[in-house]
Amino acid sequence: LRFLECTGRPSEARLYVELFRARPREQFAAIAIDAHVVAEAAAGVAQDLRFLAALDLFPTVVLGLFQPADAELHAESLCRRLEAEGVRHEVQPAGSERVAERLVACARRGGVPILVFAPVDGEDAGGRLDRLGALLRELGTRKLLFLHRPGGLRQGGALVPIVNLTTESDRLLASGELSRKETLILEHARRLCEGPAPPSFTVAVTSPLNLLRELFTVKGAGTLLRRGARITRHGGWAGIDLGRLRDLLASSFRRPPSEAFFDRTPGRVYLEESYRGCAVLVPTPFGAYLTKFAVSAEAQGEGIARDLWDALAAENPVVFWRAR
Numbered sequence: 001l002r003f004l005e006c007t008g009r010p011s012e013a014r015l016y017v018e019l020f021r022a023r024p025r026e027q028f029a030a031i032a033i034d035a036h037v038v039a040e041a042a043a044g045v046a047q048d049l050r051f052l053a054a055l056d057l058f059p060t061v062v063l064g065l066f067q068p069a070d071a072e073l074h075a076e077s078l079c080r081r082l083e084a085e086g087v088r089h090e091v092q093p094a095g096s097e098r099v100a101e102r103l104v105a106c107a108r109r110g111g112v113p114i115l116v117f118a119p120v121d122g123e124d125a126g127g128r129l130d131r132l133g134a135l136l137r138e139l140g141t142r143k144l145l146f147l148h149r150p151g152g153l154r155q156g157g158a159l160v161p162i163v164n165l166t167t168e169s170d171r172l173l174a175s176g177e178l179s180r181k182e183t184l185i186l187e188h189a190r191r192l193c194e195g196p197a198p199p200s201f202t203v204a205v206t207s208p209l210n211l212l213r214e215l216f217t218v219k220g221a222g223t224l225l226r227r228g229a230r231i232t233r234h235g236g237w238a239g240i241d242l243g244r245l246r247d248l249l250a251s252s253f254r255r256p257p258s259e260a261f262f263d264r265t266p267g268r269v270y271l272e273e274s275y276r277g278c279a280v281l282v283p284t285p286f287g288a289y290l291t292k293f294a295v296s297a298e299a300q301g302e303g304i305a306r307d308l309w310d311a312l313a314a315e316n317p318v319v320f321w322r323a324r
Helices: 002-007 012-023 035-054 069-083 101-108 124-140 169-174 180-194 207-215 242-253 259-263 304-315
Strands: 030-033 059-061 091-092 112-116 145-146 161-166 203-204 222-226 231-234 268-272 277-284 287-295
Touching: 012 207, 030 035, 030 124, 035 069, 035 091, 035 207, 059 069, 069 112, 091 101, 101 112, 101 124, 124 180, 145 180, 145 207, 161 304, 169 180, 180 203, 180 222, 203 207, 203 259, 207 242, 231 304, 242 287, 268 304, 277 304, 287 304
Parallel strands: 030 059, 030 145, 059 112, 091 112, 145 203, 161 222
Antiparallel strands: 203 222, 231 268, 268 277, 277 287
16 A cells, blocks of 8 residues: 555556566665665665565665765664564675675675775775676666655756656756766766667655655656757658567557548658657648657656657647547
């Protein structure tokens, strides 16, 4: 009951549970816990980790990114609470040999890996974030969450739900409204997402009270930081892999498209480069008719819909559609 209350629609929760469990355990997520969160909300975090473990999901928990001097004490505190919850876990120093292999082995044995960054002479928070990024690439982790006491990033007092790191991060950094810690998170999120990470890799900043909602809903409950989707425009079906497009539409609408749909040549097709989202428009005397707007089930919640909408709205001043 607590889980459903936190997440919202059960169908979304089931979707994400299936997606997460279909991947190797070490690729599920990494959760970087702020020192203030461990000090004030460790019991709630431990309870959420117990819930995830019951779902066969074992995120890598990261401690000490910003306050390494207290990381070992915080690890001991969290371990005591996990023991009380009956959650298996293992502590791994971030500087130990073959640490990636150890984290993988722990998750695959059904335990929560706890990665501890101890102080290193001459290393600042930026250096620790760089080390974490390299480790996440080695693990193939798809999502990094920062549990931050204030929750997501804010501008003008309002929550910023999504940040396109390609086009919006500079403006947010220049606003002067981010704390030093939030600035570091944003800068390194851009570095992680623009590097060799897969297009689906995302970073989120959220409150410890909203961890489950951030993980198991399309809307989320914090700030999602992601590389902007690369959208291509086509004047018809030419140059489009129709088989992949059919799969995308079937994934989004939960049923295969009718073959008659492909008999009519559209005016414009906006397509995410990896076939994870599309918008199909047909010209009419009244404006552009948006006949299909789709995002694959796996990619929902990554902000692709907004990128598609921005691309089509920039070139089509009048758009209409029908919906049930």
